[in-house]
Amino acid sequence: MITLGIETSCDETAVAVIEDGFTVRSNLIARQEHLHERFGGVVPEVAARAHVETLNPLLERALAHAGIGFDDLDGVAVTAGPGLVGALLVGIAAAKAIALAARVPLIGVNHLEGHIWANFIEHGPPRPPYIALVVSGGHTMLVHLPEVHRHELLGQTLDDAAGEAFDKVARLLGLGFPGGPALNALAADGDPDAIRFPRAMEDSDDLDFSMSGLKTAVLRYVRAEQAAGRELPLPDVAASFQEAIVDVQVSKTIRAAKERSVDSVLLGGGVVANTRLRERMAEDGAAAGLRVLSPSPDLCTDNAAMIAAVGAARLARGERSMLDTAADPNLRLAP
Ligand code: KG4
Ligand code: ZN
16 A cells, blocks of 8 residues: 655645555655755745645655656555645645545645654554653643644643754754754763753643743853853853753653553654764663563654555545645644
8 A cells, every 4th residue: 555645834845655554665855945045044935835845846856766656556645734734734735735636535634643653654553551751942742642633731831842942942042943953963072960040830730842041041151151251152051951851851851651551651752863862762761671662763753654644544444634734733643
């Protein structure tokens, strides 16, 4: 069974072809970072226009790379939300047209379920139950998966998403946009214990997160150092900030697994490309007796293979989306 996946929820245009649910035949991504960089963040209208220009040629390349034509498709999966509404609409319109013309079923996919399923592409089909930590530019959440396609939200950020915090602090340190990867690279040369930034809500009874206090603490530190005329120890600031975020994520994920008596943890979302988060989650998870799975970095950030994987599984269960399927910027994970 061949499934086409289309992802246009934010600033990456992505198309993938997968076979039998998990084998990637092609997985192409056109990034738009250069278009948004001067604005310091993703501009929705600019993103939507870029998707319009990029999607058709990318579709052709993805099919050619997989060595197939539209006639070989058995289904089309597309991100239906959450995301930027104008950006989502571009992918959804294309997916509907292809499904209609090729006479194959269409399935709308939740982007966050895609981030979770990126794990199964490399580690084999799901064997729930799992605790999933989803950390991206727009989301930070802990989810319990008692069964395939079932989600119980255990906690989430009360303010910024983890990726957003990385990007804002990176900007403060003059690292450009999106700054997460640059901050990660800079932190490799720094001392994570150099500056003790706050671990917001680490000991709270819930499984929620908050990033705003940490962000403010970094800002205050930077201003104070500048006012005192001292040169900023950039690698140390980056490493100490990163450690504060990672500490809370790792401890809350382990706590969630213990509370639910679940021994397998899945990591998903762009921030999982962070080397320190991967390292600490692997070490602390193993010490707590947990099996921790994460996708390789290329499948952590937005891609269409993960969307096709979810779509293939849902299509195989007989699920279908109708041609009036709408983009839902606030789409929630199915309970
Ligand atoms: O999942 P994703 O590609 O897009 C969304 O769905 O939001 O996540 C993008 C986010 C950005 O905020 C980016 O800075 C962050 O993931 N990110 C990282 C790293 N790589 C990407 N954050 C920290 N360390 C990284 N290595
Ligand atoms: Zn994402």
